[in-house]
Amino acid sequence: MSEEITPYQVVPKTPLAGSAAGDIREQGEITRRNFPFVLTAAWLALTAALGGLTSVLGRFMFPNVLFEPVQRFKAGFMSDYAVGEVDERWKDKFGIWLVRTEEIMYALITVCTHLGCTPNWLPTQNKFKCPCHGSGYYKSGINFEGPTPRPLERAKIFIDPSDGQIVVDKAKQFHQERGEWVDPESFIKL
Amino acid sequence: MADLRALQDGIVNSQIWKSIFRVGIPNTNRKRVLAVLGSLILHLHPVKVRRSGTRMSYTWCMGGTTFFLFLVETVTGLLLMFYYRPTIEYAFTDIMDLREQAPFGIMREMHRWGAHAMVIAVWLHMFRVFMTGSYKPPREFNWNVGVILLVLTLLLSFTGYLLPWDQLAIWAITVGSSMARATPGAGNEGPMSGLIKLGDIRLIHAGDDARFALIGGRSIGPATLLRFYVLHCVAIPLVAGFLMAIHFWRVRKDGGISGPL
Numbered sequence A: 001m002s003e004e005i006t007p008y009q010v011v012p013k014t015p016l017a018g019s020a021a022g023d024i025r026e027q028g029e030i031t032r033r034n035f036p037f038v039l040t041a042a043w044l045a046l047t048a049a050l051g052g053l054t055s056v057l058g059r060f061m062f063p064n065v066l067f068e069p070v071q072r073f074k075a076g077f078m079s080d081y082a083v084g085e086v087d088e089r090w091k092d093k094f095g096i097w098l099v100r101t102e103e104i105m106y107a108l109i110t111v112c113t114h115l116g117c118t119p120n121w122l123p124t125q126n127k128f129k130c131p132c133h134g135s136g137y138y139k140s141g142i143n144f145e146g147p148t149p150r151p152l153e154r155a156k157i158f159i160d161p162s163d164g165q166i167v168v169d170k171a172k173q174f175h176q177e178r179g180e181w182v183d184p185e186s187f188i189k190l
Numbered sequence B: 001m002a003d004l005r006a007l008q009d010g011i012v013n014s015q016i017w018k019s020i021f022r023v024g025i026p027n028t029n030r031k032r033v034l035a036v037l038g039s040l041i042l043h044l045h046p047v048k049v050r051r052s053g054t055r056m057s058y059t060w061c062m063g064g065t066t067f068f069l070f071l072v073e074t075v076t077g078l079l080l081m082f083y084y085r086p087t088i089e090y091a092f093t094d095i096m097d098l099r100e101q102a103p104f105g106i107m108r109e110m111h112r113w114g115a116h117a118m119v120i121a122v123w124l125h126m127f128r129v130f131m132t133g134s135y136k137p138p139r140e141f142n143w144n145v146g147v148i149l150l151v152l153t154l155l156l157s158f159t160g161y162l163l164p165w166d167q168l169a170i171w172a173i174t175v176g177s178s179m180a181r182a183t184p185g186a187g188n189e190g191p192m193s194g195l196i197k198l199g200d201i202r203l204i205h206a207g208d209d210a211r212f213a214l215i216g217g218r219s220i221g222p223a224t225l226l227r228f229y230v231l232h233c234v235a236i237p238l239v240a241g242f243l244m245a246i247h248f249w250r251v252r253k254d255g256g257i258s259g260p261l
């Protein structure tokens, strides 16, 4: 077998007599043949490192502990609340209005569903009115004016069987537009 | 007179002077160019500018004005940082003190008015670039750099707006950041976010969506103030400064300021 040497052929540096036909180059040397794999591995490593870094940075921005009011609180007894009233005693502390009607009690979340301001309860006009862009809601929480696209949200509410107190849990919200206000957890039947 | 001449020669030929100004008195065109190229500060400005590029009626100097205002904001902002503490106990009162007690109460006003002016100037700059057709090749890349700079300018304005921690600030940021709730696939009211579920539990909710990461909680609070402070004073200015360097460099590499139509 005559060996012609083309200009781009790799010529072994030190041909050793009797060595196996295989590779006599040093271990780990980069050659024309393994270069694509080395390159691929290098890019994969870089991508993985950057991906890892990005996820760490992303996750870092999500705090584990919040210094916000608790989501669930005890609101006293049903007899503390007058029929037909919008009760504002928990508004500042927990962001909740408790509304008692003839048949049910429900907890409205005091966050405007437009862009998040806190509406005011106007007893003389019998409506909630948002100071930011003027969204208005009925006592039920249903919107009827202004830019908001949907009603206020209601929070989970129930009677604690151990002591008979009302418990409000804001972690679970009920959207009227999703038909969730019929859910028995969204009100207390009187 | 001769004494003065001798003094001048003495200074100009001293080792100190020569070590700073390496080319000597730039009395020929060649030396003038070398003086510019050999100096970090001077080389930031192009050696040559086309006559049309200096016409106010063409550029309105709005890019230059924006950059000038950015520098004003950097200097005044840095000074405000010596007095302002980004916590809910102090933020509002520190702003009051900056106005009433700190020397040069106008420093805060300069920062505030400068910020408004910068936002206006950047819009006008974009408008003139558009009206003169300067976004066309080869300048389309620089237009895109410009769009990012525009967004960063608005974000600087937005994050700075919270820092006085008054009612206006809190509710403006409440409203502004609520828009992040509509981020597709990442905000809890955004399109497609409802599809990301495990069984019937929604994975994207008010406690882990894009807005949550932005403001560090469910509602605007101490965490938001600190976050916006860091973004406003460090993160955004650094990125904007870097992009401005690219922006100016590209103006030159794209053949200098475009000519009149």
Ligand code: HEM
Pocket (backbone or CB within 6 Å): B059, B061, B062, B063, B064, B065, B066, B067, B070, B122, B125, B126, B129, B134, B135, B139, B142, B143, B144, B145, B146, B147, B149, B150, B153, B244, B247, B251, B256, B257, B258, B259
């Ligand atoms: C922080 C914001 C910005 C700064 C400091 C800035 C600064 C500058 C400066 C100093 C110039 C030289 C010409 C002049 O003064 O008009 C320039 C040119 C240019 N800018 Fe900006 N700019 C900013 C934002 C933008 C925006 C928002 C756009 C458009 C989306 C933009 C697109 C361009 C283009 C395409 C040129 C080249 C124009 C030409 O060659 O005539 N820049 N910029």
Ligand code: FES
Pocket (backbone or CB within 6 Å): A112, A113, A114, A115, A116, A117, A130, A131, A132, A133, A134, A135, A146, A147, A148, B175
């Ligand atoms: S936030 Fe209430 S109307 Fe816009």
